[in-house]
Amino acid sequence: MRDRRSVGGTMSEDRSASPVADTGIDDRRRWRALGVGLVAAFMTLLDVSIVNVAVPSIDRALHAGPSDLQWVLSGYALTFGLVLVPAGRFGDARGRRTAFVVGVGLFTLTSALAGLATSATWLIVARLVQGAAAGVVNPQVSGMIQQLFRGADRGRAFGLLGATIGISTAVGPLLGGLLIQLGGAEHGWRWVFFVNIPVGIVAMVLGWRLMPARPGGQPDRHRLDPVGVLLLGAGVTVILLPLVQREQWQGPAKWLLIPLGLVLLAGFALWERRFARHATPLFDLRLFGLRSYTLGSLIGLAYFAGFTAIFFIFTLYLQIGLGYSALVAGLAITPFALGSALASALGGRVVTRYGRPLVAIGLLAVVVGLVATDLVLTGGPHDNVPWRTALPLLVAGLGSGLVIAPNQTLTLSEVPVPMAGSGAGMLQTGQRIGSAAGIAAVGALFFSTLADHRGDWSVAFRHSLLLAAGIIVLALAAAVVDILAGRRKEGPPVNASGRGRGPA
Structure with a gap:
């Protein structure tokens, strides 16, 4: 059994024992705890994309200017990314249950405040604090998986988390459109925030009951x-x-x-x-001595740069360019969400068998799906766009499901449990930076092409879609590098105990 002190520094022994031995939590309870964590993660990640379709309603109700609307959308992602690593480290040191419950409680409170907003400034402040609360919650879920699960079970757990990430991002516009349709044009946007309240209250209660109080049973007394x-x-x-x-x-x-x-x-x-x-x-830099962590983080950053930008430009194209309703725009993204959900469940189960090649196959499928989406829109009429793009987006979604969960499993496979929260936090911070950078780059091309081609929304969408695909090719290149480097070493990428080969 390999000693991990060369990476973890703070560890005196390998903690690969059973979850019961480490935490006192039986098998049924740990899966229930995971379910609570996934619900909370879904809720917080949903708010990254669900607000996009509510922007026109918020504009009318609060008389918000372009800068205000930008901060409503991007301020959440900014504060989300800021606190991920510190929150992950706090959970590692003082207990994930406390951090999780406090984060969900703050998220629930700020969701209520956002829904009650009477001015743009009020809504912006609520969104900034809401994003920070989301950043507290998410690394606790990844850290809990590292703490409670081993081997194939860890792959399954990360598969469920990957499905949650992919579906929440893709289905956000659909749920937002439904809530606005039900709540009405004037107040429907408020229900985008109010829907979090009952879910958050239940998650707080169950999280306190089911999650382990301390990582490994004892608090970490080191400074933060x-x-x-x-x-x-x-x-x-x-x-x-x-x-x-x-x-x-x-x-x-x-x-x-x-x-x-x-x-x-x-x-x-x-x-x-x-x-x-x-x-x-706060973050042990020696983790970047692990090839699996370094290249996996790079794959995550590049993939989220392309992946998140797709929904940003597709929503603009459908709603503003083609005049579809928020509900139809959300439904158009559903094939991607369904494909991602199906493939994530499979990817989590087989990642321990196939390793990084599985991620490469998924990335290739995403690129193929996006290029096919461009081809079906080239030179064709502007009607029935949601139907024409359904099949290629389904292919891209299937590929996405083989990327997010397996990549997270492989990236964190060698991270010692006492560093699981901060390691996952840094991984997600890279993903947040990638999302912001990708939306900036793809969005800039979208609007510049729109201006150069006299308002041709189809051309602007297709050109920016190809840029998003090109960014994802960078993630594919990183996966290929990892595969080639792995062939020079003995053993599979991830063995039956859920750990990889060792530092690169």
Whole structure:
């Protein structure tokens, strides 16, 4: 049995024993705890995309300007990404149950406040705090899977989490359209937020009852590294701000913030290396010595850059360009969501057998589906677009289901349990940055093409769709690199105990 101290630093032994031995939780209870976590993750990730279709209603009700609407949409993603790693580290150190319940409680409260908003400023503040609460919740779910599950069960659990991530992102516009249809044009947008309240209350109660109080039974007494939190938070903020404000901040000067953010992140890396000499760091940089973690994080960043941007431009194309309702626009994305759900369940079960090649196959299917979507719209009429794109989007969704869950399983397969929350938090932070960068790049091409082609929405959508596919090709390249590097070593990518080969 391989000792993990070379990676974890804080570990004195390999914690690959049964979940019962580590946490005192029996098999039935751990699956119930996972179910509660998945419901909470679905709720928080849904709010990334569900608000997109509510923007016209919010504009009318609150007289919000373009900058206000941008912050309603992007402010959530910004604060979400800011707190992922610190929240994951807190859960590792002090207990995931407490962090989970507090995060869900704050998310529920701010959902109510957002639904009651009477001004754009009120709604923006509520969304910023709501995003931070979502960032507290999500790394606890990934960390809990690392803590409670081993081997094939861990693959199944991450498969369910991957399905949750894929479906919540894809089905958001559909649920948003349904709620607006039921609630009416004036107040339907409020129900986009109110729907979280009963779900959040139930998740808080069940989470407190079912989740383990402490990771491994004892609290971690090490400091929580406030300097690292500040450096990481500042770096992520400075990188994301020009991306979320790309339409409001005119001129090229805003892009100078990105190299400044990279300098701050370099300072964070230097500080963490120094801090690790005498205490547990916010994030142990030695995790990047694991090929599975490094390349998996890169795959996640690039895939989410292309994946999230697709729904952004497709919703604009259908609602504004072609005049479809919010409900029809949501229904048009349903084939992708269904494909993702089906393939995620399969991917989680077989990832331990096939490893990274499974992710590569999924990425290839996504690219094929997106290119096919472009082809069915090339030179054709602008009617029946939802029907014409249904089959290629189903193919892309099937591919997506083989990417998100298996990649998360493989990326975190070698991360020691005491670092599971912070490791998952850093993975998700990269995904949030990728989403913001992808929407900025694809959105910029979309609007510039729209202007150059005199308002031809079909051309703008097809060109930006191909850019999204090209970004996903970068993720495919990283997966191929991992496969080729893996063939130089002995053993499968993930063995029966759920751990990989070791540091690259």
